[in-house]
Amino acid sequence: MSRPVILLTGASRGLGAAAAREAAAQGCDLVINARNAERLEAVAEACRAYGAAVITVPGDIGDAHTAQAAVEAARAHFGRLDALIHNAGVLPPIAPIAQADLDAWEQAWRVNFFAAVALLRAALPILRESRGRVVLVSSGAAIHPYPTWGAYCTAKAALNHLAAVLAAEEPQVTALAFRPGVVDTDMQAQIREQGAGVMPPKLHAKFIAYQQQGRLEAPEVVARPLIAAALRAPHAWSGHFVAYYDEEVQALLKDHP
Numbered sequence: 001m002s003r004p005v006i007l008l009t010g011a012s013r014g015l016g017a018a019a020a021r022e023a024a025a026q027g028c029d030l031v032i033n034a035r036n037a038e039r040l041e042a043v044a045e046a047c048r049a050y051g052a053a054v055i056t057v058p059g060d061i062g063d064a065h066t067a068q069a070a071v072e073a074a075r076a077h078f079g080r081l082d083a084l085i086h087n088a089g090v091l092p093p094i095a096p097i098a099q100a101d102l103d104a105w106e107q108a109w110r111v112n113f114f115a116a117v118a119l120l121r122a123a124l125p126i127l128r129e130s131r132g133r134v135v136l137v138s139s140g141a142a143i144h145p146y147p148t149w150g151a152y153c154t155a156k157a158a159l160n161h162l163a164a165v166l167a168a169e170e171p172q173v174t175a176l177a178f179r180p181g182v183v184d185t186d187m188q189a190q191i192r193e194q195g196a197g198v199m200p201p202k203l204h205a206k207f208i209a210y211q212q213q214g215r216l217e218a219p220e221v222v223a224r225p226l227i228a229a230a231l232r233a234p235h236a237w238s239g240h241f242v243a244y245y246d247e248e249v250q251a252l253l254k255d256h257p
């Protein structure tokens with residue numbers, strides 16, 4: 001059987017970098033994207049050490065040309081695509097709606113949401129062929145209205161519904177929105193640093209406490225169920241919003257070291 005091919009965005013650091021390494025360790029080949037070409041190449045090298053073939057497509061995924069190029073790379077180099085994971089995400093602008101900077105909102109939506117649409121438009125023909133899976137990395141913020149996180153919360157809520165509409169439209173693919181929990185990455189550092197004095201104090205204190213109490217999950221811990229979902233989620237889940245800690249999601253890890 002040929003090796004599964006995964007296209008993964010936001011793979012230069014954080015959850016995406018851990019997911020790339022996990023996929024490689026699980027015997028997948030990869031197309032990976034992020035803006036920082038040097039860091040992306042370092043992740044690619046780590047994946048190649050597991051025997052994976054890895055193509056890097058550096059660039060802003062908010063630009064539809066980058067999304068198109070990433071899918072083209074999968075088609076040209078591997079001739080197939082088994083899973084698309086849109087993991088790239090940005091939190092800012094952190095500000096109340098009353099002070100919304102529309103350009104900043106649009107930029108956030110480009111990366112968090114429109115990139116997924118551009119990736120899907122390009123990838124659906126080959127995903128149908130492989131009866132592949134789509135995992136849109138979402139957030140608890142999709143269902144919790146955190147003050148000052150309007151751009152992020154709304155884009156993640158839209159991603160959840162995108163997975164649902166996709167499931168209704170595309171019977172040959174399995175589409176999920178995925179909740180990674182609270183992960184020890186740069187995004188959490190950004191909340192602690194840039195959220196001070198802007199986020200409501202109680203909400204900001206909650207995120208400080210996550211770190212102080214050691215409640216942030218290591219990216220590697222969340223990467224395992226993320227890749228398991230991308231490779232093995234049953235079609236019956238299509239359209240659902242699943243969390244990494246859900247029992248059914250954790251059950252996908254059984255028998256897979």
Ligand SMILES: NC(=O)c1ccc[n+]([C@@H]2O[C@H](COP(=O)([O-])OP(=O)(O)OC[C@H]3O[C@@H](n4cnc5c(N)ncnc54)[C@H](OP(=O)(O)O)[C@@H]3O)[C@@H](O)[C@H]2O)c1
Pocket residue numbers: 009010011012013014015016017033034035036037039059060061062086087088089090111137138139140179180181182183184185186187188
């Ligand atoms: N950390 C958490 O607690 C948490 C909780 C819920 C949901 N999430 C979600 O999980 C996903 C991964 O987050 P993370 O915590 O790993 O964040 P992170 O450490 O900030 O990493 C974000 C990744 O996205 C890439 N990225 C950002 N803007 C991009 C752009 N315009 N084009 C291409 N790539 C871009 C970054 O690479 P470059 O800078 O090199 O482009 C990086 O690889 C995100 O969708 C996030 O919303 C995280």
